[in-house]
Amino acid sequence: MTAFIHEDFLLQSETAKILYHEYAKNLPIIDYHCHLDPKAIAENQSYSNITDIWLGGDHYKWRALRAYGIEEKYITGDATNEEKFEKWSEVLPFTIGNPLFHWSALELKSYFGIEDLLSHENWKDIYTRCNDIIAQPEFTTQELITRSNVKWICTTDDPIDDLRYHKQITRQKEFKTNVTPTFRPDKALQIGAPSFLEYVKSLEQVVGYDINSYSRMEQALLSRIEYFDACGCFISDHGLSEVPYAESTEQKLEDLFTKRLSGASLSKEEGDQYTTSLFLTLGRKYAELDWVMQLHMGAIRNPNTRQFHQLGADTGYDIIGDSSYANNLCRLMDGLEQTGELPKTILYNLNAVQNDVLAAMIGSFQQGGIKGKIQFGSGWWYNDQKDGMTKQITALSHLGLLSCFVGMLTDSRSFLSYTRHEYFRRILCNILGGWVESGEVPNPLPFLGQIVEDICFNNANTYFKLDTHKFKK
Template identity: 50%
Template sequence: MKVFLDDQFLLNSQTAEKLYHEFAKDLPIIDYHCHLSPKEIYENKSFQNITEAWLYGDHYKWRVMRANGIPETHITGDASDKEKFLAWAKTVPMTIGNPLYHWTHLELRRYFDVEELLNEENAELIWQKVNEKLQGDGFGARDFIVKSNVETVVTTDDPIDSLLYHQKLRDEGFSVQVLPGFRPDKALDITNDFFVEYVRQLAKASATPIQSYQDFLKALNIRVDFFHEQGCLISDHAINEVAFEETTEEEVEVIFDKRFSGHPLTEEETIKFKTHTLIFLGKAYCERGWVMQLHINALRNNNTKMFEQLGPDTGYDAMNDQDIAKPLCRLLDQLEREDALTKTILYSLNPRDNVVISTLAGSFQDGKTPGKIQHGTAWWFNDTKQGMTEQMMALSSIGLISRFIGMLTDSRSFLSYTRHEYFRRLLCDIIGDWVEKGEAPYDLSLLGGMVKRISYENAKQYFQFERAGQSMHRSKTT
């Protein structure tokens, strides 16, 4: 019987142990997609207690607390932070089998030296022990990033964002590179009630009047330029349902005017607007050498009553099961035909799509750029042992896992970097299992190099974040 969370956690062979401890464990982290606040990083936000650091905004935990019968008052409501922590401590023993049980105890051990297993009985003592540490030096937002050996962080930012805190961090010379990520979801969501007001905000941010669809595209391009000048090299899109319709700019101009006239749009018109705008943006990304990320097949805000009460990103989302192969292929093919298919990462929230994505990625590699089209890492509901394993097995079976750019946190928490450890352990266990079964040679030089590439080096080569400094330097001298 193995000991829970010992040095060999998730490593089920001697080969796996060697690969993890000798090649993966101490590598830096490139967190190329997260939802951390650049303001909180700049201010080195301190946390009053473990609830603030751990439970605020963490809808992973909120979902299982609800499933455990915890009332909303003790999740997002007006209960005290201590009461919320005690409610989480009551829930933790129930999460065995869920990665939250692993993550909870990895975070307690790695950041706070708490070896005990959290439960109702010891919750008071752990509350006191962790909070005492949080009040001391070295436990601010930046400190957690540095302690986690993070080299680069890419946040998720709206086109209208000023990027003030990215600039402040850069000017101050923070040791970790913090770069913006361009996320124009609101600009594509033409049927949403806030769209007209958002276009007004976009006009203000871009300092250009928007009276037509052409003006709208011009404003978006201005913001892409601004983000590029601030070191942005990544875009990101939440494509909950992939759809594609052939159209022209003239046709979309009419659709845009119709929306501003207050008339409802048909589903076909909505798809045409999104298709043309996304292709326009894809071209803009390609011109600047950006990476484009597409997050696909989420079914969001499913509980209307709770959405109206709490808003989005509060734990009421699920996997979508839309068929993605044909529309996604048409989108990628249209960009390819126009010589505008940039490096692209494809994620699906539905693991059913793993093989679809791996085969589609293989259809658009260019024979020049290693791993140009990536099957992105297991995401959100797939941040599990099973989910990560299935994604890597699909990729290795159909593509080149050796060119995989590895893990990201996709998190709002400064304590989530243990997910990279979790991923690296699983990666080494998969490769170690191949060796044990005679499916891969026992060659530590070969396999260790593979582990290092997937854990760190591939992402460093793929994104080339050193270019961020070059683009910012050019913007200052022009």
């Protein structure tokens, strides 16, 4: 019987097979957005068992377990690792149609050589086989990264982070993958959040002075950008549940900041004024330093209040939002573009309904001399599955230039997620191969192969200037 994950998995035409095997398969990976722990990389962490590395922190799997009715003790609770793995083995066969079914099979085969489909009948055998491999001294974070052929990793980091682990990694000459931070200032921009005042105090400790005014907040964040830049950072990221736009004055900004520091709440208009002004200030600084700016838009965070109080944020409860943000996003980008200070930007949407909106919008802010300056980012989060990737690729190809696309990223906390690049590459090649087979495009294979190589590696390598960037190694 042919293994479920075989060499031509998802490749439904001869052209698709050629494009994948001859052009895409062996390219290095550029993972320009992820949530990997830099400490785990710096310390070359090893693992005690398959549950730690495979289920720990994986929100996708946690949601599936909850949907199947599994008790929380077997998900984030105090059940043993063996018990948690057994529960996952019970649920996995019933994830058919969910990307977890494919991802899990890819991960087991790629990192453990296991082609059997995990089930409640064979879980003990697979648990033991995986743990035997994990127990080997070479099964560490750095070895997994190296084995996955990763050229560059960009983690996600708060402005108050001292980046000590990134510095440690740059001193490890034997580890060839470059790991750089991303500047993610969400907590500083969310002035209405209950934790904002506490965050201001943390930022004060880092910069060494009181942040008692709006201008001081700007000063503090700009100084942290300079620090990140000196540590090799050249990408920022913003998570925007809603995209604000509200103009203000210097005095109004100072007044509302003082009001918030007193513990008072702000109106939505005041909050939007603050976020808009600070966002534009940061965007101009990114442009000055030739950084790339990423905008992740449309998530509703922590909708389940009871579970948020029990488990905290980022535990698998965030969902897709349905807010309309096209007008405000245009105004934000135009606010930077008017003075020629719009940095290279990647736009990600969580709601696939807005695919065409973003695919069209990027065409209004491109710039001569920079190929694909404004990007419609790959299918993000709930969209990084087969249908979601296909929709994103199709929208971009219809309304922009797919050939300029910077391709896939993991957006993951797991060191086993690099198979998502394989998944993307197979889907991309199958789409292009399908166009050829249906007669929609001609079949000059070397040319199509070049486009595949560009999307999977070359475009990102050029866009982020990885061959000229002065990494600290």
